Amino acid sequence: MNKLLFGISGLPIGSGIKNINYATGINYLKSIGLDAMELLFVRNVNVTDKNKDIILKAKLDNDFYLSAHGSHYINLNANEIEKQEQSMVRIIRGIEGLAKVKGRSLIFHPGYYLKDSEEEAYNTIKENLLKLPYKEISYRLETTGKGTQFGTLEELVSLCKEVKSCEICIDFSHIHARGNGCLKDFDDFAKILQFVEDELGKSALDDLHIHMGGINYNEKGEKNHLPLLESDFNYVECLNALKYFNVKGCVILEGPLVEKDALLLKNTYKTL
Numbered sequence: 001m002n003k004l005l006f007g008i009s010g011l012p013i014g015s016g017i018k019n020i021n022y023a024t025g026i027n028y029l030k031s032i033g034l035d036a037m038e039l040l041f042v043r044n045v046n047v048t049d050k051n052k053d054i055i056l057k058a059k060l061d062n063d064f065y066l067s068a069h070g071s072h073y074i075n076l077n078a079n080e081i082e083k084q085e086q087s088m089v090r091i092i093r094g095i096e097g098l099a100k101v102k103g104r105s106l107i108f109h110p111g112y113y114l115k116d117s118e119e120e121a122y123n124t125i126k127e128n129l130l131k132l133p134y135k136e137i138s139y140r141l142e143t144t145g146k147g148t149q150f151g152t153l154e155e156l157v158s159l160c161k162e163v164k165s166c167e168i169c170i171d172f173s174h175i176h177a178r179g180n181g182c183l184k185d186f187d188d189f190a191k192i193l194q195f196v197e198d199e200l201g202k203s204a205l206d207d208l209h210i211h212m213g214g215i216n217y218n219e220k221g222e223k224n225h226l227p228l229l230e231s232d233f234n235y236v237e238c239l240n241a242l243k244y245f246n247v248k249g250c251v252i253l254e255g256p257l258v259e260k261d262a263l264l265l266k267n268t269y270k271t272l
């Protein structure tokens, strides 16, 4: 990637377009100055043989970046082998759907610890990730917002080193929430990026996938998304750190104001 792109998760909300869909949504987002969309495959893979051509056309016409958020029903550390296998099928279906529209990254949360130790969960998840087919689309393991969910930065970076088809998705708001408000100033964000660079190399920062947005949390972690300006998430220092490390890739805004807050991020970044 040669720069940092900014986009939204799912469809825009302020376009005024009736029956907006991925294709018209992409055209609209481009018209207001955004660069990327994360398709939401969280309940089902909603790119099908019926709509794939118009989505792909909109993507190519607008030189748009597409990723997808995989199913919420993934637990590669489920107690039952059958449930682990179903999770693998959901990941593969997501990859297949995203490939139809030339997307780049499938983002998902790998699983839950349940009653396992961190090490047991890590090993089971690693074994399952190693079985996934190696494709041009990367599996992006997302840092999670709750202590019950597998996926600290350290766990996921370690998996990315061991499983070559996997890359990291840094959800800064999740890290902030999981740490009960731990990301306060520039150094807190810089430490994360330095760690990724040290462990995964400069190339990881040249094509990074990032989530951020306002977030509400308590000592148990994330509760819900908030507008950026109604939250204590320090997006300005986060963007400053991304600029300082010359990070390239894609920033996806998650939150109720959708494209409005994505533009706030992009416009703030431009002024730094």
Ligand SMILES: [Zn+2]
Pocket: 069, 108, 109, 142
């Ligand atoms: Zn997510």
